[in-house]
Structures are given as structure tokens and as C-alpha cells.
């Protein structure tokens with residue numbers, strides 16, 4: 382297997398991130414729950430995208446890019462962190478985001494304003510239109526460009542979460558379960574592949590905060606990242622064996638759910654930590670449901686990935 386250290390990376394954050402036991406919540410749920418503080422990754426307001434961007438921005442830099450494009454929803458944490466990474470590396474970011482009726486400069490949009498980022502809100506739900514707009518702007522600029530897909534979720538970006546599992550193992554801790562939010566798939570795919578390679582007894586539970594063919598998306602990303610790593614493992618279908626997915630979306634993406642809001646409150650009230658209503662709140666709600674269903678053994682150690690999202694928290698009314 383090709384070592385992770387052989388892939389070019391830029392340093393954007395602070396690693397390893399801490400792992401803490403959630404004593405009060407563990408008591409309430411009757412399960413040993415730990416939290417991986419990827420909300421403290423050290424760029425912007427932290428979050429999971431920093432690990433992916435360390436690989437993606439290195440690729441952009443090595444290809445000579447001056448202009449970096451990415452996309453997502455109007456409150457995309459990924460887009461905001463891409464702009465922060467570009468600012469740090471002296472590149473220009475252009476964010477083409479789905480407008481979906483947004484009119485206020487709040488949350489991540491306010492942070493983008495503070496960074497002087499060029500943000501274009503497009504009134505479309507079609508990513509193909511957004512990517513062709515990137516091509517049009519890129520050509521007109523005459524600058525070397527680099528396009529990062531929504532969520533930074535491609536084979537290279539997912540390596541950030543393969544590395545995260547290696548980091549957890551190197552922190553001297555072993556978990557039976559790892560729980561994360563899944564929005565575009567890269568985090569979950571990286572964790573599932575990382576667990577297969579570095580913590581084979583752990584099972585990864587992806588909490589789906591959006592609708593879509595996530596089994597296919599996840600499995601494809603696992604295969605493609607595994608191919609980058611020249612892994613000899615059989616990665617054809619890890620679903621069921623190494624990971625499973627659970628729908629926690631509720632009414633729809635970015636629409637807060639009752640269970641997610643209750644989880645957010647529990648974390649704030651019992652641990653003094655803040656989740657967000659779009660990703661981590663719903664994901665932690667899924668963990669609570671699993672605990673209520675008896676899915677975890679008495680001695681199991683469960684790790685919740687806090688993937689950030691603080692910027693979006695301030696866009697909630």
C-alpha cells in the first residue's frame with residue numbers, strides 16, 4: 382500500500398485533534414461515548430473539511446492554480462473553509478453557491494464577507510450549471526484554475542479521513558463504533574476505508590443528513606480512495622461489514638429536525654459543546670437513537686466525530 386505520507390499535503394490545521402469522553406452523556410445514555418474534536422481543526426471555525434483541504438489544496442498548488450472554485454449550499458461549511466484555506470495560501474477562491482431563496486449575509490456568508498471572498502449565489506439546483514459557470518469564469522479570468530467538488534468529496538479529499546482513523550489509532554485508542562454525519566460522502570468513505578485499514582474491529586455508522594444514492598456514493602469513494610492508496614484489500618463492498626448508513630435527514634437537507642435539535646440541546650446542556658442543526662446535531666440524534674435501540678454493547682466504546690459546522694449555527698433563526 383502506498384503510505385499516506387507520500388501524498389502532497391499543505392498544513393492548514395492543528396492535528397491530532399483531541400478525543401474526550403462525554404461523561405455526562407455516557408451516564409445518561411448508559412453507553413461509553415467519546416468525541417473526536419474535529420470542530421477544533423484549527424482553520425476558520427474548524428470542521429471536517431480542513432483534513433480534506435490539506436490534500437486538495439496541495440494538489441491545486443502543485444498544478445499551479447491561482448483561482449480555486451468550489452460549490453455547495455448557501456451556508457456550506459466546506460465552501461467557507463475552502464475560502465479560508467485559499468486566503469491562507471495566497472490563492473483566490475470563488476464560491477458559486479446555490480441561492481435557494483437566501484437573501485441575508487449571515488453565518489458562513491458573513492465569514493466569507495470578512496475574508497473578502499467572491500461569492501456568487503446562483504438560482505439553480507443543478508450542479509452541472511454551476512460547474513459550467515466555473516468553466517466560463519475561469520476561462521474569462523485567464524488564470525490557472527482548480528475545481529473542488531461539492532464537500533471536497535473525491536478520492537483525494539477522502540484521504541483526509543483515512544488519515545483521521547490512523548490518527549485515532551496512534552492516539553492509543555480503539556473504538557467499536559465510529560459515528561459521523563454524511564452529507565457528500567467523503568468523510569464517511571474515508572472513515573470506513575480508514576477503519577478497514579487501521580482499526581478493523583471498528584464499525585462506522587454514517588448518519589445521512591441529505592437524500593440521495595448514498596450506498597453507491599460511499600462505496601464508489603471507498604474504491605477510488607483505495608485505488609489511490611494502491612491498497613490490496615478487497616474494497617468491493619464494505620457495506621454491512623465495515624459500515625452502515627442510517628437516514629436522519631427528517632423533512633429535508635438543512636431543515637432542522639426534532640431529534641437533531643434535542644441532540645444539540647443535550648450536548649449543550651450536559652457537555653457545554655455546540656453541535657449544528659444541519660449536520661452534527663442530526664448525526665448525534667442518530668447516535669442517541671442507536672443507544673435507545675440497544676445497538677451498542679455495555680462495554681463498547683463509541684466515538685462521535687464532531688465535524689464542526691459552527692458557522693451555520695449562526696444562520697439559524
Ligand SMILES: Cc1ncc(COP(=O)(O)O)c(C=O)c1O
Pocket residue numbers: 428429457458459532534562563564565566567568569657660661688689690691
Ligand atoms: C459540519 C459538517 N459535518 C459533516 C459534513 C459531512 O461531510 P461530508 O460532506 O464529507 O459527507 C459536512 C459537509 O458539508 C459539514 O459541513
